Amino acid sequence: MTPHSAYLSTHAIGRMADMAVANLLAVARGEVPPNEAVAVP
Amino acid sequence: MSGRRVVVSGATFPRSARHALEAGGLTVETIPGDLDEAGVIEALRGAWGYVLGGSERMSAKAWEQLPGLEVACFMGTGFKTFMEIPDGPSPVRFTYTPHANAFAVAEFALAQTLDLVRSITRTVDGVAAGRWSERATPSLGSVRLGIAGLGHIGRELARMAHAAFGTEIVYWNRSRRPEFDALPYRAVGSLDELFAAADVVSLNFAYEPGGNDAVVGAEQLRALGPDGFLVNVSRRNCSIRSPCGRRSPSGGSPGPPSTATTSSPPRTLPTTPTVCSPSCPSASS
Structure with a gap:
């Protein structure tokens, strides 16, 4: 079984953090964030 | 601000x-x-x-x-x-942060697959305990890897295995995607067919509560056979039904929904860090 922590590489963490920063700064500027999560029925 | x-x-x-x-x-x-x-x-x-x-x-x-x-x-x-x-x-x-983790997860899954197929952890542990193994194993270059769910992680795992080892790839995806036709992989028509066709199956389903709970059971494991391997990359409640409702060797809860380490073939591997190589890495069949 692949554990959930399998994603924990510095490369992946860096990419995710960059995307998180882009999302937050977009909202701070009043823009639509690049990766919006929507509820799935 | x-x-x-x-x-x-x-x-x-x-x-x-x-x-x-x-x-x-x-x-x-x-x-x-x-x-x-x-x-x-x-x-x-x-x-x-x-x-x-x-x-x-x-x-x-x-x-x-x-x-x-x-x-x-x-x-x-x-x-x-x-x-x-x-x-x-x-x-x-x-x-x-969608799919930023795909490479890392696929890389980990490939390592687990290689560990299972080449029996790396077991061989290394055996050597460390003074047991010399002369048992030949299959090689990733000679097995057929079944990818269940050709999403971001499944595609990355297939790409890695095919590029690095020349592994033959078969896959099943719930929806037909024409762009997959150009890939050097063979599609099969059902999950059952995939388990029957592959030597190693990697489950790569995104969990959808109520939609794909426990989609793998005894019939698929039988189709994979006693020499098969199963690498579960999916969230565990979306993938494996306990074949017999027994407590898993790892001490998990008995019965459905799911155990990660099945108590009957095919074999799966709890995550075990491999710290050194054995002295018989060339003993592949």
């Missing part, structure tokens, strides 16, 4: 990302990644933003208690389990 406070949970958020948020006029504070919901709500009081980088889970109702919060970001792809989004309108903008 002064006065906007962002709370980041977990220990993995890089310093460079923190600095980028601060350069954008935000203040950043971190909290542990294992708080319960009440603890996170308390930490988020008055916060403008939230980066969910730990293992905490936030229900749809939690957001109602955070009137000042304007944005939440889940660090990962499968946000539904960790960050429940309200059905109705919300003042919070919910965001996530």
